[in-house]
Amino acid sequence: MSGLNRIVIEPVTRVEGHGKVTILLDNAGRVQQTRLHIVEFRGFERFIQGRPYWEVPVLVQRLCGICPVSHHLAAAKAMDKVVGVDRLTATGEKMRRLMHYGQVLQSHALHFFHLVSPDLLFGFDADPAIRNVVGVAKDPRFSELAVHGVLLRKYGQEIILATAGKKIHGTGAIPGGINKCLSAEDQARFQADIDQMIGWSVDTLALCKQYTRSHMDELADFGSFPSNHLSIVRADGAMDLYDGLLRAIDAQGKVIFDKVEPEAYHEVIREEVRPWSYMKFPFIRALGPETGWYRVGPLARLNTCDFIDTPLAEAERQEFKALAGGRPVNVTMAYHWARLIEVLHCTEKIRDLLADPDIRGTDLVATGSRRPEGVGILEAPRGTLFHHYRVNDLDQVEMANLIVSTTNNNEPMNQAVHKVAMDYLDGKTLTEGVLNRIEVAIRAYDPCLSCATHALGRMPLVVERRDASGQIVDRIGR
Amino acid sequence: MSDTFRFTIDGVEVTGTPGQTILQAAEAAGIWIPRLCYLEGLVPGGACRVCTVKVQGRFQAACAFPAGPGLVVENDTEEIRELRKQVVEMLFVEGNHFCMFCEKSGNCELQALAYRLGIASPRYPYLFPVRQVDASHPDVFIDGNRCIQCGRCIRASRDVDGKGVFGFVERSRDTRVGVDARTGLGGTSLTLDDRAVTVCPVGAILKKRVGFAVPIGERLYDHRPIGTDLERRGA
Structure with a gap:
C-alpha cells in the first residue's frame, strides 16, 4: 500500500x-x-499582519465573493472587542443583523435554487445537459420556482446593498458599530416586498419537505453518518445567526460543551493539519481528532438550538426535529431542509427589523478602551465562522486566526x-x-x-x- | 483690466493674469486639467506630469508653466489623453495599489483619475515593490505601498506647517518619501492638525481609526467624477 x-x-x-x-x-x-x-x-492570516485593525473587516471579506458579509461582520465583531466595545448601539447591532440576515437569505437562496434544485427536481442520474439551473428555468413545471429563487436572492442582495453600500464587498460595519442607518426609502421598499418573500420561503420549504419525505428511502442513508454538531446559540438557547455562545452536542444530542464564550473558543476547539489538504481539520479538544470532528451549518444549527424565536420557522423546526424523534438529525441530505427553514427564519427576522424604529437611528458607533485582542464568531451561511486577532499598541494586526465555516465541515465532507x-x-x-x-x-x-x-x-x-x-x-x- | 491677457486652450479663448500658471488660468475658466501633485495653496511641484499639456507644440507641466499672452495650449486631445493614461498607469504599477480594501477608495484622486481617464487595468507589468508601513505615530498611519511620490506632504510640511517632517530619500527608482526621525513618524513633530496630514491624494498618509466611517455613496467621487465640480463652476 x-x-x-x-x-x-x-x-x-x-x-x-x-x-x-x-x-x-x-x-x-x-x-x-x-x-x-x-x-x-489563500494566506490571509499571514498577509494581514501589519495592517491597521480598522481595515481588517473590509480586507478579509475578500476571502469570498458569495458570503463576504460573514467575514466582514465576524472581523468587525472581533474589532469591536479590540476597541473595547462589548455592546453596540441599538442601531449598530440591528443594521448589522439586517445585513447578515440579507446575506444568509441570498446565499441560501443561491445555493438551493441555482445549485441544488436541479439534482432534486430532475434526479441524480438525469442528463447533465438539463440538470442545471437553466434546465430548471426552462422547464414549465419549475420556471416559477426559478423566478422566485432569483427574486429571493435579489431581495437579500438588495438588503446588503442598502446596509453595506455594495452588493458584494461593501463597507458598512466599522469597529464599534456601523457607518449608516437604513434610509426611509429603502425601509419602505423592503417592507413592501417582505410578505411576498416570506410566502415564497414557505412555498419552497414545502417543496423541499415534500421531496425529502417522498425520497426518504434513498436519502436517509445517502452520505449520512452520525456526528457531533456545533454552532453558537443565544444565551437562552434560541437559534441566533449573528451572536451567541458556543454549544456542541453529540450525535444523540448530549451536550459536549455549552455556553462557551467566543474568547474561549481555543479552549474547546483545536485544528489538525493533514499533509494532503490546505484546509485544516478542526476538532473538539476534549474528544481529540479521531472522534472530535463535528458538523456546522444549517443542519447543525437546527440540531443545537432549543428553539427559533420566529413563529413560522419555529413550527418548521419542530416538524424537522420530529424526523429523528426529537434527537439530532444526522441525515446529510436534510441540510437542504434545514437551510430552507433558515431562509424562512431570515425573512421573518428581516420583517421584524424593518419594523423596528432603531433601524433608522442615528447613534451608530459605540466607543471603549483599546484591548490587545478580539474574537468574533457568527453563524455564516455555511456554518460557524471564527475570527481571532491580536492588535499591537500601534494599531497593527499582529496575529490572525480564522476558522472558516467550510473548514469545520472538512472531515464531514x-x-x-x-x-x-x-x-x-x-x-x-x-x-x-x-x-x-x-x-x-x-x-x-x-x-x-x-x-x-x-x-x-x-x-x-x-x-x-x-x-x-x-x-x-x-x-x-x- | 489692462494687465490681463488672452490665450487659447484647445481653441477656446481664455483670460489669464500675470503670475498665473496655465493650470490656474484654465481653472478660472472652468477648464479642468488633470493633476495629482498639484494642490491649491502649495507651491507647484511639477512631479507627476499628469497635467502635461502642449504649449506651442511642446510638452509642458501645466501646473508649473506660466500662462502668457497668445499661447496656444492643447489640453484635451487624443495624444495628450493617451499620454496621461500612460503616466497614471505607471503610477499604479510602480506601487501596490489595492483599491478593494483601501480606505481611501472613493476619495482617492489616483483612483478617480483612473476612472475619469477610462483606465480598466494598466498595460504595464506590476512591479510589486517592497514598501514599508509606518504605524509608529499615535494618530497618523503611513502606508508606503500607496505612495506615488507626488511630494504634496513634503511641500505642505515645509511650506505650510514650517516643519519639514517629510522629504525624499534615496534616488531614481528607489526614491521614496522619508521622515525626519530614525524612529519613524512617531519620532517627528507631526501633529494631527498639520496640513501635511490631509494633503495626500492617495491612501498613503491616513488619520488613524477613522477609515470607512463614510459610507459608500457619500464619498467624494462616488457620484461626481473628478474634475466635474470645477467644470460645472465654469459652465
Missing part, C-alpha cells in the same frame, strides 16, 4: 471553488481510500464522500451518475468550493481511480 502516499495532489489553483476527489481502489476494485482535496491556498463511494462505487463501475452522487453529497454542505459552480456553471470535479500502486486506471472529469 505504499502507493497510497503518492496520490497527494499538488494545488492546481489558489482560488476557492476547485475541488478534487481522489479514490483509491485495490486490484479487486474495492475502495481503499477517498479524499476530498480543497487545494486553495470527506466522510460523506467516503460513504457515497462505498455505497455506489465499491466493486462497481465508475459512471457519471456516481460522479454526480459524490458531488451531491459534497454540495449538501454548500462548501465554498461550490463558488466555482457559480462562476463557471459547473464544478471542476475530477474523480480519479488509481490502483494500489498509484497508477491511474480511470478518470472522469467535468
Whole structure:
C-alpha cells in the first residue's frame, strides 16, 4: 500500500471553488481510500499582519465573493472587542443583523435554487445537459420556482446593498458599530416586498419537505453518518445567526460543551493539519481528532438550538426535529431542509427589523478602551465562522486566526464522500451518475468550493481511480 | 483690466493674469486639467506630469508653466489623453495599489483619475515593490505601498506647517518619501492638525481609526467624477 502516499495532489489553483476527489481502489476494485482535496491556498492570516485593525473587516471579506458579509461582520465583531466595545448601539447591532440576515437569505437562496434544485427536481442520474439551473428555468413545471429563487436572492442582495453600500464587498460595519442607518426609502421598499418573500420561503420549504419525505428511502442513508454538531446559540438557547455562545452536542444530542464564550473558543476547539489538504481539520479538544470532528451549518444549527424565536420557522423546526424523534438529525441530505427553514427564519427576522424604529437611528458607533485582542464568531451561511486577532499598541494586526465555516465541515465532507463511494462505487463501475452522487453529497454542505459552480456553471470535479500502486486506471472529469 | 491677457486652450479663448500658471488660468475658466501633485495653496511641484499639456507644440507641466499672452495650449486631445493614461498607469504599477480594501477608495484622486481617464487595468507589468508601513505615530498611519511620490506632504510640511517632517530619500527608482526621525513618524513633530496630514491624494498618509466611517455613496467621487465640480463652476 505504499502507493497510497503518492496520490497527494499538488494545488492546481489558489482560488476557492476547485475541488478534487481522489479514490483509491485495490486490484479487486474495492475502495481503499477517498479524499476530498480543497487545494486553495489563500494566506490571509499571514498577509494581514501589519495592517491597521480598522481595515481588517473590509480586507478579509475578500476571502469570498458569495458570503463576504460573514467575514466582514465576524472581523468587525472581533474589532469591536479590540476597541473595547462589548455592546453596540441599538442601531449598530440591528443594521448589522439586517445585513447578515440579507446575506444568509441570498446565499441560501443561491445555493438551493441555482445549485441544488436541479439534482432534486430532475434526479441524480438525469442528463447533465438539463440538470442545471437553466434546465430548471426552462422547464414549465419549475420556471416559477426559478423566478422566485432569483427574486429571493435579489431581495437579500438588495438588503446588503442598502446596509453595506455594495452588493458584494461593501463597507458598512466599522469597529464599534456601523457607518449608516437604513434610509426611509429603502425601509419602505423592503417592507413592501417582505410578505411576498416570506410566502415564497414557505412555498419552497414545502417543496423541499415534500421531496425529502417522498425520497426518504434513498436519502436517509445517502452520505449520512452520525456526528457531533456545533454552532453558537443565544444565551437562552434560541437559534441566533449573528451572536451567541458556543454549544456542541453529540450525535444523540448530549451536550459536549455549552455556553462557551467566543474568547474561549481555543479552549474547546483545536485544528489538525493533514499533509494532503490546505484546509485544516478542526476538532473538539476534549474528544481529540479521531472522534472530535463535528458538523456546522444549517443542519447543525437546527440540531443545537432549543428553539427559533420566529413563529413560522419555529413550527418548521419542530416538524424537522420530529424526523429523528426529537434527537439530532444526522441525515446529510436534510441540510437542504434545514437551510430552507433558515431562509424562512431570515425573512421573518428581516420583517421584524424593518419594523423596528432603531433601524433608522442615528447613534451608530459605540466607543471603549483599546484591548490587545478580539474574537468574533457568527453563524455564516455555511456554518460557524471564527475570527481571532491580536492588535499591537500601534494599531497593527499582529496575529490572525480564522476558522472558516467550510473548514469545520472538512472531515464531514470527506466522510460523506467516503460513504457515497462505498455505497455506489465499491466493486462497481465508475459512471457519471456516481460522479454526480459524490458531488451531491459534497454540495449538501454548500462548501465554498461550490463558488466555482457559480462562476463557471459547473464544478471542476475530477474523480480519479488509481490502483494500489498509484497508477491511474480511470478518470472522469467535468 | 489692462494687465490681463488672452490665450487659447484647445481653441477656446481664455483670460489669464500675470503670475498665473496655465493650470490656474484654465481653472478660472472652468477648464479642468488633470493633476495629482498639484494642490491649491502649495507651491507647484511639477512631479507627476499628469497635467502635461502642449504649449506651442511642446510638452509642458501645466501646473508649473506660466500662462502668457497668445499661447496656444492643447489640453484635451487624443495624444495628450493617451499620454496621461500612460503616466497614471505607471503610477499604479510602480506601487501596490489595492483599491478593494483601501480606505481611501472613493476619495482617492489616483483612483478617480483612473476612472475619469477610462483606465480598466494598466498595460504595464506590476512591479510589486517592497514598501514599508509606518504605524509608529499615535494618530497618523503611513502606508508606503500607496505612495506615488507626488511630494504634496513634503511641500505642505515645509511650506505650510514650517516643519519639514517629510522629504525624499534615496534616488531614481528607489526614491521614496522619508521622515525626519530614525524612529519613524512617531519620532517627528507631526501633529494631527498639520496640513501635511490631509494633503495626500492617495491612501498613503491616513488619520488613524477613522477609515470607512463614510459610507459608500457619500464619498467624494462616488457620484461626481473628478474634475466635474470645477467644470460645472465654469459652465
